[in-house]
């Protein structure tokens with residue numbers, strides 16, 4: 338298993354190790370009995386007689402039905418407990434959804450999908466948009482838009498995710514978290530990172546020919562380097578925003594952009610789509 342980079346991951350690992358222990362024990366008992374019988378009850382040379390005729394054994398059948406049943410119930414109970422501990426039944430996944438910056442059609446009455454405890458306003462909110470074939474992370478508090486996810490260590494993070502085109506899946510093996518991102522709907526995961534480092538963000542849902550290249554990086558940093566990253570990214574964004582706002586006073590982004598892309602062999606539809614997205618992010 339890769340390193341466990343969050344508190345959630347440790348819970349998942351405990352469940353996994355428990356299941357693995359039972360499975361290994363069962364494997365050894367069943368295979369051991371098989372190998373033992375192969376050797377012990379092998380036909381002796383010259384022995385052509387039949388084996389003893391055995392017709393069922395009620396006690397034995399009850400035992401070998403009861404033991405797996407008990408094991409399955411224990412595993413079901415333990416899995417459910419872990420799911421609950423990770424926040425699977427938490428209200429974050431019902432109505433209490435923070436406003437998304439990216440426009441989503443009609444999600445007021447829908448239940449948000451996902452897993453994670455509800456940390457409320459305490460959590461760092463990051464909006465995640467998945468698209469063919471990239472991840473886009475927006476920090477609503479600072480206005481930063483990034484292709485990488487930076488989070489401070491030991492602080493709750495809530496990812497509000499959606500997809501622009503087709504189904505994708507946000508997966509960070511080191512967090513033991515995987516969640517589909519869905520066009521037109523919001524899904525949420527929350528976690529508390531507990532180990533500094535850089536971890537891969539992988540798309541885990543076949544989403545098109547370049548699906549394999551749809552990767553990004555999760556940087557779990559100490560508070561200082563995180564704030565430094567925020568600072569170093571913010572001025573660029575602000576300067577850019579100011580520039581676009583002053584030039585673009587007629588709210589016709591298309592006109593503004595057209596002068597730049599005239600020689601770039603770009604379709605008019607693409608420009609329209611781009612400006613559409615920008616106007617959503619501004620509001």
Ligand SMILES: [Cu+2]
Nearest residue numbers: 505540544551
């Ligand atoms: Cu994808």
